Amino acid sequence: MATKENDQTIKENNCETKMGLPCVLEAFPTIFKPGSISNNCCGELVVLGKVFHSAVVKRTLENLLFNELNPATIIARSIQTGNNSLVLIDSPSRSA
Template identity: 80%
Template sequence: MASLHVYSVLVVLFLTCGALMATKENDQIIKENNCETKMGLPCVLKAFMSIFKTGSISNKFCSELVVLGKVCHSALVKRTLENPLFKDLNPVTIIANSI
């Protein structure tokens, strides 16, 4: 139980520290790595629903997500969390789902 609490604190700390320079940094990472062009729209929608809604994804779309790479995946998730439309989402849950 204590490890879950420590994990949650670390994730919140990570998000808080990264939020200061995240917007420009994430946009730059996404642009430099052509992240938005590496996945097809159907896969993007399924991955988004998986991370931000359902928490599960099929093997087909998971393999496309793996090809996207960790750098792109993390930058896209962080940029989405910065969007005011998603301000009510719990960042700890979203980060856990995205892993």
């Protein structure tokens, strides 16, 4: 049931079209291991918003391929990735 809700959230918000594949490939791994995201991809991630970001992380955690992951750790990293992106794009010294 939860997977259907997450899929519906992603579909209703047209999330698949708001972030380019290069940025998906750059941003997504930072949720599962330490890493960084470029200013450009941070901007795309922020445009997607927290609803999308949360739905994708929850859908990923429901996938059996990721059942060995600690959900609390992944959710914390997800929040950190989103917050870091917000800080980076809001920074007055941000370079495009």
